[in-house]
Amino acid sequence: MKDFYERVYEIAEKIPRGKVITYGDIARAIGAPRSARIVGYAMRAIPEGRDIPAHRVVNRLGEMAPSHVFGSKELQRDILESEGVIFNEDGTIDLEKCRWIYR
DNA sequence: CATTTGACTTTGA
DNA sequence: TTCAAAGCCAAAT
Numbered sequence: 802m803k804d805f806y807e808r809v810y811e812i813a814e815k816i817p818r819g820k821v822i823t824y825g826d827i828a829r830a831i832g833a834p835r836s837a838r839i840v841g842y843a844m845r846a847i848p849e850g851r852d853i854p855a856h857r858v859v860n861r862l863g864e865m866a867p868s869h870v871f872g873s874k875e876l877q878r879d880i881l882e883s884e885g886v887i888f889n890e891d892g893t894i895d896l897e898k899c900r901w902i903y904r
Numbered sequence: 905c906a907t908t909t910g911a912c913t914t915t916g917a
Numbered sequence: 918t919t920c921a922a923a924g925c926c927a928a929a930t
Contacts (some may be wrong), residue, residue, distance in 0.1 A: 805927065825913055839927050841911035846928085858911070866911040 805833070809843040812903055816857045819885030820901035821894055823861045830903040845870065856880050857901075863894030 816822055824837040833839070840858075844866075847853050856877045859865065865874035874892075879884040882888060884885040 822909055828912085833926085835913090835925050836913040836927075838910060838925065841913090842909085842927070855911080860912060864911095872913060 805831075805839065806834075806846065808842045810847065810851060810853055811842050813844065813855065814851070814853050815857060815899055815903070821857045821859050821860060821863070821881070821886060821896070821899050822901045823863075823896070825861055826903065827858070828899070836869070850865065857884075857886075859894055861896075863889075863896045865892075871873055 809827060812822075812827050812830050824840040825834070827840045828834055828836045841860075844853075844855050844858055847855060855866075856871065863873075865877045869875045870875050878888065878892065880896065886899045889895050
């Protein structure tokens with residue numbers, strides 16, 4: 802049995818290109834539906850040398866991570882857009898179309 | 905060992 | 918409907 806963070810990373814790095822996932826969904830996928838915050842905490846502490854598409858992990862409203870993580874929210878949005886993620890007019894992700902379900 | 909913190913979510917006023 | 922507050926739980930201090 803691996804560390805909590807490890808499980809988060811295990812799932813996060815499997816997110817397909819052009820898709821996103823919410824913190825709550827990841828938490829549920831690793832059997833800890835009440836630990837959405839911890840998932841976010843884990844994403845902030847991603848170990849170096851690990852290739853994790855953290856920009857594909859968003860909150861349940863499809864909003865970008867706070868600017869201080871990627872430098873700016875616009876940067877994260879650009880990356881996602883270039884990967885094929887659909888955005889709404891207000892700058893949030895269209896979860897209906899791009900939400901990824903772990904399996 | 906006790907307290908604080910946070911890339912969250914849900915609920916109640 | 919909108920806004921504030923509380924719950925949640927692993928890690929860091």
